[in-house]
Amino acid sequence: MQTVFDGPVDPQLVERSLVASNFGSMWLDVRRPEYPQLTAPVSCDLLVVGGGYTGLWTALHAAERHPDRRIVLIEANRIGWAASGRNGGFVDASLTHGAENGKTRWPNEIDTLDAMGLQNLDGMQSDIERLGLDAEWQRTGMLSVATEPHQVEWLRHAADSGEGRFLDTQQVRAEANSPTYLAGLFSPDSCAIVHPAKLALELARACTDAGVQIYERANATGLDTDGSALRVQTATATITARQAVLATNVYKSLLRRNRLHTVPVYDYVLSTEPLTDGQLDRIGWRNRQGIGDCANQFHYYRLTKDNRIVWGGYDAVYHFGGKVDPAYEDRPATYRSLAAHFFITFPQLDDVRFSHRWAGAIDTNTRFCAHWGLARDDRVAYVNGFTGLGVGAARFAADVCLDLLEGIPTARTELQMVRDRPMPFPPEPIASVGIQATRWSLDRADHSAGRRNIFLRTLDALGLGFDS
Numbered sequence: 182m183q184t185v186f187d188g189p190v191d192p193q194l195v196e197r198s199l200v201a202s203n204f205g206s207m208w209l210d211v212r213r214p215e216y217p218q219l220t221a222p223v224s225c226d227l228l229v230v231g232g233g234y235t236g237l238w239t240a241l242h243a244a245e246r247h248p249d250r251r252i253v254l255i256e257a258n259r260i261g262w263a264a265s266g267r268n269g270g271f272v273d274a275s276l277t278h279g280a281e282n283g284k285t286r287w288p289n290e291i292d293t294l295d296a297m298g299l300q301n302l303d304g305m306q307s308d309i310e311r312l313g314l315d316a317e318w319q320r321t322g323m324l325s326v327a328t329e330p331h332q333v334e335w336l337r338h339a340a341d342s343g344e345g346r347f348l349d350t351q352q353v354r355a356e357a358n359s360p361t362y363l364a365g366l367f368s369p370d371s372c373a374i375v376h377p378a379k380l381a382l383e384l385a386r387a388c389t390d391a392g393v394q395i396y397e398r399a400n401a402t403g404l405d406t407d408g409s410a411l412r413v414q415t416a417t418a419t420i421t422a423r424q425a426v427l428a429t430n431v432y433k434s435l436l437r438r439n440r441l442h443t444v445p446v447y448d449y450v451l452s453t454e455p456l457t458d459g460q461l462d463r464i465g466w467r468n469r470q471g472i473g474d475c476a477n478q479f480h481y482y483r484l485t486k487d488n489r490i491v492w493g494g495y496d497a498v499y500h501f502g503g504k505v506d507p508a509y510e511d512r513p514a515t516y517r518s519l520a521a522h523f524f525i526t527f528p529q530l531d532d533v534r535f536s537h538r539w540a541g542a543i544d545t546n547t548r549f550c551a552h553w554g555l556a557r558d559d560r561v562a563y564v565n566g567f568t569g570l571g572v573g574a575a576r577f578a579a580d581v582c583l584d585l586l587e588g589i590p591t592a593r594t595e596l597q598m599v600r601d602r603p604m605p606f607p608p609e610p611i612a613s614v615g616i617q618a619t620r621w622s623l624d625r626a627d628h629s630a631g632r633r634n635i636f637l638r639t640l641d642a643l644g645l646g647f648d649s
Contacts, residue, residue: 182628184476185328185361186495190521198520198534199451204511206267207452207489207537208378213259216385219399224421225253227586228413230401230435231428232256233265234572235564237384238579239426244391246583252393253420255413257400257432261381264430264571267541269450269481269493270380271471272305272373272573273323274298277598278550279570280344286548286644287598294598299370301577306373308576312390314383316375317486323372324356324470327364331630332475336366344368357466359526361474372471374483377572404435406557426582427563430571431505431544436556436563441605443565444503444612445542449515450493451523452485452537456530461488463529477623480522489536492523497543499616502609510540543569548603548644551578555585562586566603 227243229236232254240254256262276298277283283291309318325345327333340347345368348356353365385395403414404425413420413435427435431445466484473481473494482492496515500506516538524531546552546566551574553564562582567574581599584591593599606612622636633641 182630184627186522186525188525190524194524194531195517195520198524199516199538202451202516202535202538204538206378206450206539206541207491208270208376209262209266211378211382213261213378213382214385216256216260216395216397219255219396219415219418219420222418222421223253223394224251225394226250226423227252228411228420228422228425229254229428230413230425231430231432232258232260232381232385232395232397233263233428233430234381234384234575235430235578236426236428237265237381237388238576239428239582240388240393241384241391242579243583244388244393248392253396253422254388254393255396255399255401255415255420257398259397260385260395261378263432264541264543265381266378267450267539268377268569268572269471269483269491270375270377270572271323271481271483271570272302272318272375273570274302274371274573275570276301276550276574276577278568280339280342282549285641287596290597293592294596297577297593298573302371302373302573305573305576312383312387314380314387316380316383318373318375319469320370320373321468321470321483322367322369324353324472325366325368326353326357326359326362326472326474328361328474328476329627329630330363333364335475335631336364339366345371355465356468356470357472358464358529360528361526367470373573374469374471375572376486380572401429401435404557404561406560411557411560423560424586425561426579426586427561428579428582430565430567431542434563434565436561438556439554439563439565441608442552442603443544443546444499444606444616445505446545447498447500447509447512447540448493448543448569449496449498449512449519449540450491450538451516451519451535452492453490453533454536456488456490456533460530460533464527476627478627480519480526490523490533492519495519495522497620499613499620501613503606503612505542509542511538512540515540543567545569546603547606550574550598552601552603553578553581553585553599554602559586559588
């Protein structure tokens, strides 16, 4: 059984659309301030390791909670250069990587998790406005679209469960005109869109304004907790701290216990050139919602401030050994597939060309959303495993880490979601076999009207299933 995205597309159209594209994240084509490198030993009250969203929110909120404390943040490369500068810019309220994943894993507290997710999204908007962060924030809502007949009932069920407003074919195509759309679900309050790199850079500015000391190109290579202080080694100096938060996500953890809990999966993205008013008129999309389809292998897309379409997803790729390697990022076959799916979705845009193509590694775990913990006599907090919906959840995760370090129970730290740890991945080659079997099975489900095979049903029964 074929899906709509198996349809034919002129290969010359695909090649023409990609031939002039630049390799690298469009978001990072902005002016980025340089932060100093670490050249001498420093000491602090709190050390944050990682200069992406999680680390930046942690440092900022720590400085606001305790303005008298010295806080240092180190980044192995540049602020926001990894996932925080390469994602689609969707700020989703979900803390559980979608409603179904949350309902399956924490049915008794999903209402609380949903409420906290919306509170976190509202709080993020408030922080951005209060601090004057130029992040191109737009509270557009999210439009989920059905592109296969069986997905229509999924959206009806979601609407009946209070997750949004159901749109029939005519209504959804009035929002964005694609011949692939059979129905839609619009959730007006659950999503915003931002410029990802600007958000990271503006958070870094707010951190420095609050007194946080930031060092770039300071790669943490070791953590020593003998004695009363923590010592983190870098290539050039040692940092001594009372407490630390590890916000390295997909990259190798300083804690050995975490190294089998996440694996990197590569996500691929295209961006068009700015659409003219005439091109935009062909598809409508005047309300500028974020859009995602309902398949297991789903596409996500949104408009930028200058009317580019950022188009990504579908082909999530795991490489044997679980390494993060820039060599995995330029994958021509995947970019051609993404371009073909774009023209299937919007055939009226056959004169549009792509300006950028890029990729990045997503950290995922066996429950497909963040997990937390404390280590080294409760002096080190960590969080990992966002699985691609971390733009909003990173702010919540940062507050959880700070709560854990303070050692005082809060509504956040009492959550079963926070107290539980996911099962680790098995070592290679078992991990690779299992992950590839899961990817193949999810693709088969998309080609079988959503029916999950015995392998997926077994994972579901074990609490390891994935439902996007």
